Amino acid sequence: MVDINKLVRPNILNLQPYSSARSEFRGKEGIFLDANENPFGSLNRYPDPFQTELKEKIAGVKECHSRNIVIGNGSDEIIDLTFRVFCDPGKDKAMIFSPSYGMYRVAADINNTGVVDIPLDKDFQIDPEKTKPYLDRPDLKLIIVCSPNNPTGNSMDRETVTFLLDNFRGIVIVDEAYNDFSQEPSWLNRIEQYNNLVVIQTFSKAWGLAAARLGMAFACEEIVALFNKVKPPYNISSINQQAALEALQDSGKKNRAVALLISEKERLVKALSSVDRVKKIYPSRANFLLIEVDNADFLYRELVNEGIITRNRHREIANCLRVTVGTPEENEMLINTITKLQ
Ligand SMILES: Cc1ncc(COP(=O)(O)O)c(C=O)c1O
Structure with missing residues (x-):
């Protein structure tokens, strides 16, 4: 098991997160005079900051625990959150494999995080040998694997992903935005085995909800707690939570x-x-x-x-x-x- 706390940016470890009205009082019934909302209207209330109902539905469909789920404003928010939680700007590094989804580098740049960019081989696979010189470096905090990979379309060799999980003591993201089309097993059932694994999926592709901006992360409870600490309190609107709930009714x-x-x-x-x-x-x-x-x-x-x-x-x-x-x-x-x- 990886010591997750050792990987977290010190300011995030010490952060006193914002406590929203809807996280202090979770009940649904009552006269709500706590959030300075307008009492009139149908969209007048802040949404559930932890998307409890939606996570339960997702957990049912994905056969996992709702406590292992984080919902982001698109998976782009989850990618950014991972940098913000784990990568100390100007100090830490992330490993990516090119060509891949362009937001990984952009998120690294926004968070002033250096990039170790390892080119994929001629079959667009990761060459584990090329990763070896970096895996023990204490400033390498994050490895991002995209499988199936955008824009090449291939899935990454499962042995190689296992090699990275077995040999890297930082965070490994497996971005499975296109997993529904691959007919291959997801990595999400491995989060219990690897507490440094973050599996990302999205409602934007197979579920047809790109406009609703809904990404999912599956990880150990410790990482989920860190993401919840750092994410904006009401990051998923009620309308978008509802859209996902409706889609999930009809897998x-x-x-x-x-x-x-x-x-x-x-x-x-x-x-x-x-x-x-x-x-x-x-x-x-x-x-x-x-x-x-x-x-x-x-x-x-x-x-x-x-x-x-x-x-x-x-x-x-x-x-x-x-x-x-x-x-x-x-x-x-x-x-x-x-x-x-x-
Ligand atoms: C590999 C990959 N990850 C993440 C995303 C972003 O997804 P979302 O719409 O959930 O932010 C995309 C979008 O094209 C993608 O190709």
């Missing part, structure tokens, strides 16, 4: 969307494989495809002119576009347009 809807998007992804792979300008389609465990084309800048602009917006990743991976799987009609449009532009 079947999410599962059907995931199944359709996976089959549409396979259809896209087949159709795009016969397009001359598409040089390579990388295997994907997510809801997007990374495709190498003859000239990514040029094709990107041509598609925009036809009203189809993809993500140009040429600066990170030569001549690659990242294409999200859309509705069957949208995918049909993409296939027809790319074929027409040949």
